[in-house]
Amino acid sequence: MKTKAVRLYGKMDLRLEEFELPEIKDDEILVKVSADSLCMSSYKAAKLGEDHKRVPDDVADNPIIIGHELSGEIVQIGEKWQGKYKAGEKFSLQPAINYKGSMDSPGYSYKYCGGDATYMILPPEVMIMNCLLPYRGEGYFNAALSEPYSCVIGACRSLYRTDRQKHIHYLGIKEGGRMAILGGCGPMGLAAIDYALAGEFRPRQLIVTDLDNQRLQRAQSIFGPIAEKRGISLLFINSGELDNPHQFIMRLTENEGFDDMLVMVPFADALELGESLLGFNGCMNFFAGPTDEKFSARLNYYDVHYTEKHIIGTTGGNVDDMTEALELMESGLLSPEVLVTHIGGLDAVAEATLNLPAIPGGKKLIYTGLSLPLTALNDLPELAENSRLFKELAEIVKRNNGLWSVEAENYLLENGEKI
Template structure:
């Protein structure tokens, strides 16, 4: 079978091309991909090429398929898996594999497996690790966004707190505590806010910082303080570029500090401020992944010793985190749509990936079965004046608080006659 995919040959050398897939083996599964959201991790892969720890050293002659936040339907099942997987089933992927100590991962390491493709082959280790999860939700994009949401959920679960009676760690964010999400108006930060309003360790307050008033305003529109208040949580959006920002952030907590701090941007002063804002027994999660392998920041070890502050970092989520993300999205308890600001087709992926840090907005969502220039949701209205498709999409998005939604996905896929 032929597939069309974006393949990486070297540093910033991504090409969209058609090629032949081999016949699947008895322990493999052929899938059709419908959606893939573009991750900043893929940009980091493209920037580093074969220097990336997950990239093979022969990509110049055996290129790999990029993309890992994907979803679709099963097309063909190898004999080994026929009792567990079935043709036509929808699926989501947990790409953070750890198979026999190897770092190989879909979207980073495989010639025939990655999300930026029309069809790809899931290697046996994906199924061996139960990383191909069944998905019964309404829209494919929600399953694609399940992967980044699983990373966020994993971060919430990994934070921990201690006590002076024993050495047991209470896992998760502190119930009834103060959460600070720094650099939190990007797609992942907004996902963290959405989950924070749901998590069973319900905080009393979530404070979200950014330095861009426009981003703060959009964040307050898609996840409003009023929505949070209805759940019994105080939600505050705060511009941390104001004078005496640190002092004002501390005043919000009446001098208590923040029990859980998530740093969503790899900026040294931000991480250092987060450390200074920790409460007694506060936990800071450095979530942002820097490209600089020598990235460092100063941490107050006096506080670490005397006030029990602690720091950790998380990357990726596990199968349970992904399943939780899929279940919560399907039930409408979290809204991953807040992440999406652009849609496009497979033909837009290579250029978008290589320029990702310079494109404003949140998640760029790709539908791999179509060709469509990368388009911001806010541009639908203008394009709709001359294009009936965008007129319909604009109407749908406006009905859903300016957000991408299952109805809009159906309109798009029906327009291009994409068979599911």
């Protein structure tokens, strides 16, 4: 059968093409992709091309399909997996396969497996490593966003503190402790806030910094009521407007500092501020991925020694993290719609991916079976004047407090132009 997909041929060379998929083998599965969320990691892969660690050296001759934050439905199942999966079942996919130590990953390494496609073939290692995960909730965009949520869940699960009496490490957010998320109003920061308010272990105080007042206000309006309902003190701060951010924020912790911290931006001053704000036995996770191989920041080793600070970094999530994300979404505890600021069709992927750092807002959600220019949700009212589709979507988004929703998704999938 034929598929349409966005394929990477080399550095900054993405092409939307239609081509034939081979018949699946007994240990493969054919799936229909419904939604894919664009990730900055795909931009990095496009920028580096064959120099990227996960992209094959021969990508110019054997292009790969990009996209790894995806969801859809199972279409055809190879004989080996027929007792485990069902046709028509909704799914999401954990791209960090780690099969036999290989770095091969959907969206980076495979000729027929990537999220920016109408149909794709799952190689056997996806199923062997239990990376094909069922989704029993409503809609598709939630499941597609479970991958970025798995990354922040993995980051939070990796935070730790030690027992001073025994050589024991305690993993995860400190229950009832103090937590900070620096640079926390981008899409991944919003996911981290959402999880900190919803996960098994929750802080009593959460402080989030950013430099953009509009993003801070949006996050406050969304998460403020949730935090209040769950008994968590949540405060948003524009650290760029403070003469002395360290002094101001430390006072908010009664000069105790933070037990847990995530740094969501690759800036030296953010890392240095974060380390200075850590309390005794606190842990800071440098989550943001820099592109500069020599990126560095100053570290107070005196404090590291005498106040037993822990500095770590994580990238990506695993199957357990993604399973937790899907379960929290199915239970309604997470609000992935807060991440979405743009929608588009498969024909918008190449240009949007190559320009992703310059496009403001949060997640760019792609419906792979549709033809649709990348469209900001905030622009829907203006576009509604000349489009019935946008008029209806604008009204649905307005009813849902300016957020994307399963209702909006269903309307778009039913009425949008097929690609």
